[in-house]
Amino acid sequence: MLPGQILLFIDPQKTQRFHVKHPGVDQHSGTALDGGTPLAREIAELTRRRQAIAADQLPKPDKTRVLTISNQKGGVGKTTTAVNLAAALARQGAKVLVIDLDPQGNASTALGVEHRAETASVYDVIVSDVPLADVVQKSPEFGSLFCVPATIHLAGAEIELVSLVAREQRLRRALDLYLAEMDEPYHYVFIDCPPSLGLLTINAFVAAREVLIPIQCEYYALEGLSQLLKSIELIEKHLNPDLTVSTILLTMYDSRTNLANQVAQDVRDHFPDQVLETLIPRSVRVSEAPSYGQSVISYDLNSAGSLSYLEAAAEIARRGAPQTGDTQ
Ligand SMILES: Nc1ncnc2c1ncn2[C@@H]1O[C@H](COP(=O)(O)OP(=O)(O)O)[C@@H](O)[C@H]1O
Numbered sequence: 001m002l003p004g005q006i007l008l009f010i011d012p013q014k015t016q017r018f019h020v021k022h023p024g025v026d027q028h029s030g031t032a033l034d035g036g037t038p039l040a041r042e043i044a045e046l047t048r049r050r051q052a053i054a055a056d057q058l059p060k061p062d063k064t065r066v067l068t069i070s071n072q073k074g075g076v077g078k079t080t081t082a083v084n085l086a087a088a089l090a091r092q093g094a095k096v097l098v099i100d101l102d103p104q105g106n107a108s109t110a111l112g113v114e115h116r117a118e119t120a121s122v123y124d125v126i127v128s129d130v131p132l133a134d135v136v137q138k139s140p141e142f143g144s145l146f147c148v149p150a151t152i153h154l155a156g157a158e159i160e161l162v163s164l165v166a167r168e169q170r171l172r173r174a175l176d177l178y179l180a181e182m183d184e185p186y187h188y189v190f191i192d193c194p195p196s197l198g199l200l201t202i203n204a205f206v207a208a209r210e211v212l213i214p215i216q217c218e219y220y221a222l223e224g225l226s227q228l229l230k231s232i233e234l235i236e237k238h239l240n241p242d243l244t245v246s247t248i249l250l251t252m253y254d255s256r257t258n259l260a261n262q263v264a265q266d267v268r269d270h271f272p273d274q275v276l277e278t279l280i281p282r283s284v285r286v287s288e289a290p291s292y293g294q295s296v297i298s299y300d301l302n303s304a305g306s307l308s309y310l311e312a313a314a315e316i317a318r319r320g321a322p323q324t325g326d327t328q
């Protein structure tokens with residue numbers, strides 16, 4: 001298949017239009033710009049970003065923002081984004097909850113919380129009406145970061161939910177009850193979705209006010225996006241009028257490839273208000289962190305991936321919740 005057929009919004013004529021940039025490196029000569037080596041320039045840039053973040057005071061939302069991180073494609077960076085945005089905001093002083101709604105339990109792993117089969121989990125909440133408060137665990141990452149783990153039992157929930165009363169609303173009800181009785185409310189709740197548009201993801205859409213869509217800067221990136229947006233529209237119409245796609249985050253960006261630049265530009269052209277300025281680069285440190293049961297924020301704070309997630313978190317905090325006319 002040709003690239004022009006694969007990508008929804010890509011015009012093959014544009015292929016040559018983008019100049020390949022790589023931070024700190026003169027692509028034509030491979031030599032340093034403005035004195036110093038490319039590596040020195042890159043380090044200086046990372047230091048500048050680190051200092052800017054250290055000096056940053058983020059605004060906190062007046063009421064809890066509930067964001068569901070969704071894309072029915074697997075491997076686009078949903079879990080990585082949920083975990084690292086949550087850790088970034090918690091590090092900046094926010095109280096944050098991550099609800100792991102993927103039977104694979106990757107977010108639970110990355111946040112270092114127990115999720116063996118016998119652990120009380122989100123499965124018990126949505127299938128057996130166990131209160132969320134009974135299954136929330138504190139993440140060892142940061143004092144203000146919490147996680148509702150997913151266990152392997154969740155794999156059966158899609159089928160078990162079918163016969164249950166109010167099957168699309170179960171997470172919403174549990175979350176509303178939990179948030180209503182908290183003395184010190186959460187600033188953010190992130191829901192990490194499985195790679196499908198089944199009942200678990202519908203529960204996440206109904207429980208949330210905002211959808212954050214991570215888009216991988218690669219081939220096929222935009223395929224399926226219109227289906228996702230249509231599903232969200234249906235949920236908004238029938239089940240949750242407050243739901244808005246507030247944020248799109250470009251992930252696994254490799255500035256050296258023309259394709260990544262094209263995808264990023266096309267997504268920005270189509271969703272100018274939703275796409276964050278910050279791009280998440282492809283980074284080995286980001287992919288290593290979960291095997292240590294850590295976010296990249298704890299694993300390697302000063303890495304490019306960590307700084308990018310801190311910057312994306314700051315953008316989300318500054319933009320605030322979208323105005324939906326919801327006054328509750
Ligand atoms: N910015 C990144 N750089 C490098 N690897 C990444 C990055 N983001 C995610 N990954 C890796 O890509 C894979 C898929 O990411 P993941 O967040 O699990 O996607 P999803 O939850 O959408 O299936 C994982 O192995 C993850 O470590």
Ligand SMILES: [Mg+2]
Pocket residue numbers: 078079080102106193
């Ligand atoms: Mg995942």
